[in-house]
Amino acid sequence: MISYTQLFLKTFKISAVTFGGGYTIVPVMRDVFVSKDALILDDEMLNLIAIAQSAPGPIAVNTSILIGYKLKGIKGALVTTFATVLPPLLIITVISFFYVQFQTNPIIQAALLGMRGSISAIMGYAVFSMGKNTLRNHRYFSAVLMIIIFLLGYFTPIPTIALIIGSGLTGLIYFGMIKEKVL
Amino acid sequence: MIYLELFWTFIQIGAFSFGGGYAVLPMIQKYVVEQHQWITLGELADITSISQMTPGPIAINAATFVGVKVAGIWGGVIATIGCVLPSFILLIILAYYFFKHSNLHFVQNILKGLRPAIVSLIALAAISLTLIALWTYPQGDLLSIDNLNLSAIVSAAVSLFLLIKFKLDTIGVIAVGAIIGIIIYLI
Numbered sequence: 202m203i204s205y206t207q208l209f210l211k212t213f214k215i216s217a218v219t220f221g222g223g224y225t226i227v228p229v230m231r232d233v234f235v236s237k238d239a240l241i242l243d244d245e246m247l248n249l250i251a252i253a254q255s256a257p258g259p260i261a262v263n264t265s266i267l268i269g270y271k272l273k274g275i276k277g278a279l280v281t282t283f284a285t286v287l288p289p290l291l292i293i294t295v296i297s298f299f300y301v302q303f304q305t306n307p308i309i310q311a312a313l314l315g316m317r318g319s320i321s322a323i324m325g326y327a328v329f330s331m332g333k334n335t336l337r338n339h340r341y342f343s344a345v346l347m348i349i350i351f352l353l354g355y356f357t358p359i360p361t362i363a364l365i366i367g368s369g370l371t372g373l374i375y376f377g378m379i380k381e382k383v384l
Numbered sequence: 385m386i387y388l389e390l391f392w393t394f395i396q397i398g399a400f401s402f403g404g405g406y407a408v409l410p411m412i413q414k415y416v417v418e419q420h421q422w423i424t425l426g427e428l429a430d431i432t433s434i435s436q437m438t439p440g441p442i443a444i445n446a447a448t449f450v451g452v453k454v455a456g457i458w459g460g461v462i463a464t465i466g467c468v469l470p471s472f473i474l475l476i477i478l479a480y481y482f483f484k485h486s487n488l489h490f491v492q493n494i495l496k497g498l499r500p501a502i503v504s505l506i507a508l509a510a511i512s513l514t515l516i517a518l519w520t521y522p523q524g525d526l527l528s529i530d531n532l533n534l535s536a537i538v539s540a541a542v543s544l545f546l547l548i549k550f551k552l553d554t555i556g557v558i559a560v561g562a563i564i565g566i567i568i569y570l571i
Contacts, residue, residue, distance in 0.1 A: 220439050220555060252478050255491045258471030259441030260404040266475050275476060282472060286464055289440020293448040294460050296434060301453070308566060311535065315565020316433040317426070317517035318536030319558045322543035323436070324510040327406060331503045343500040351504035354410075361414045362400050364501060369402075372497020377490060 203240055203272055205280050211238075212265050212284035219261075226261040227253075234268055241271060261285065342375060386455045387462050393420060394447050394466030399474075401443055402495075403502040408443040409509040412450075422454045425516040432513065433561070436554045443467055514540075535568040 203211075211233060219226040227250060234241045241249070249271060253263035262285050269281030303309040335343050346368060353359055393415050401408040409432065416422050423431075428446070435445040444464055451463030482488055517536045539561035546552040546560065 217439055220437070248482065249479075252475065252482055252488065254404070255478060255488060255495060256471045256474045257399055257402045257407075258404065258468065259408075259443050261441050262444065262468060263404075263471055263475055266472055267479055270476060270479050278472065278476060282468060286440075286444055286468060289438065289444045290448050290460065290464050292438050292440070293434075293445045294452050294457060296438065297449050297452040297460070300430070300434075300449075307569065311565045311569030312562035313430050313433070313565065314517075314533060315535045315539040315561040315563070315568070316558050317429045317513075317561075318533075318539035318541075318564070319543040319561025320429055320433040320436070321510070321514040321517045321536070322540045322547060323554050323557055324406060324432075324506070324513065326544065326547045328503060328507045328510050331506070335499050335503050339496060342496075346497065347500040347504050350501040351507060354505060354508045361410050361505060362396070364505065365400050365402065365498065368497045368501030369494040370497070372495065373490065373493045376493040376496050 203238070205273065205277070208269065208273060208277060209280050209284045212269070212281045213287060216261070216265070216285040217288035227264050230261075230264055230268065241268065245271065346371065387459065389420070390451055390454060390459055390463045391466040394451075394463045395470055397447075398443070398467040399470035402498050403506075405442060406506045406509070407502050408441075408446065409513070410505040412446055413509050413512060416446075416450055422450050425512060427453075429513045429517050433558050436558050535565045538568065539564040 215226065215229050215233060219229050231243075231246050231250075235243050235246050249267040250260075250264055253260050253267055256263055262282065265281040265285040266278050269277035269279070271277075273280065332347065335347070350364055350368060353364060354361070397408060397411040397415055401411050409428070412428060413425070417425050417428055431446050431449045432442060434449075435442045438445065444467060447463040447467040448460040451458075451460035453459075455462070478488065478491065518533055518540065519531050542564060543557045543561055546557055552560075
């Protein structure tokens with residue numbers, strides 16, 4: 202069994218040194234908790250990752266919440282959540298103060314403008330690959346929903362939350378009721 | 385009261401940013417940039433790039449950044465807690481249910497509908513952020529060629545090339561963008 206302190210330290214370390222979000226941090230967590238320490242079985246870990254992806258929020262935080270819950274119940278979940286959130290919280294707090302001070306520095310401004318260009322490209326590329334991946338399953342359903350949501354989001358003042366709830370319900374009704382009856 | 389407002393806003397953002405990563409951007413754009421005007425669209429672009437170079441997910445980084453900017457250190461803490469709270473509660477419920485029944489079929493069906501929608505919502509946020517990046521005009525509504533931002537256009541083009549051709553990771557791409565920005569400024 203693992204102690205709360207160990208659980209905290211392990212999760213904190215993973216969160217502090219892993220850059221690049223969910224797709225890089227989840228394999229590291231798996232490596233630590235499944236391979237090295239054998240605290241969680243591989244199958245269980247895959248289930249946890251699947252559940253992590255079914256809730257809103259970042260996959261990295263969600264996975265660590267579930268690891269904590271699996272190992273030590275709700276208290277464990279609180280410990281791992283705190284340990285995961287703490288490193289970025291500290292780092293970004295420091296950066297925020299510098300950001301305000303550096304806003305008038307022309308060199309930093311120039312660097313940030315260049316970075317804005319890069320992030321546009323990164324996001325464009327990400328949207329493209331996400332779209333391609335999504336269209337791999339249920340191609341027509343996904344394509345139609347994608348176009349409808351894009352048009353509604355662009356041309357109407359319907360709130361984002363309403364669009365999200367609406368599309369979730371559409372999936373629930375389409376796949377839960379219609380498809381199951383046909384098959 | 386500003387703390388309460390921050391907390392509630394980020395609870396909503398946390399509760400509806402399905403899909404992780406960039407999925408939080410459309411929510412932040414709507415609630416933080418447009419509704420409360422706590423940060424500008426340009427600042428959202430900046431924090432998104434900074435996020436790529438520091439550990440931690442964009443959602444957490446953005447919550448901390450906005451919170452600190454609006455209400456200092458405690459603002460950052462409160463916004464971050466608000467952002468995590470909904471998924472925390474929902475996940476404990478889902479995990480409890482899953483360990484008992486070991487299936488989450490209905491959740492999977494909801495997700496099949498959410499995934500394509502999220503792509504479109506992220507695409508819309510990406511378009512806004514790209515417009516603000518490529519045109520320096522403060523409001524971003526005057527899309528004339530005079531206001532085009534040269535360094536952002538060059539770095540966007542170079543970044544796209546590096547991403548597609550060499551599969552360079554995002555930290556590298558952002559660093560290249562920063563260097564291009566500084567070089568163009570100096571010449």
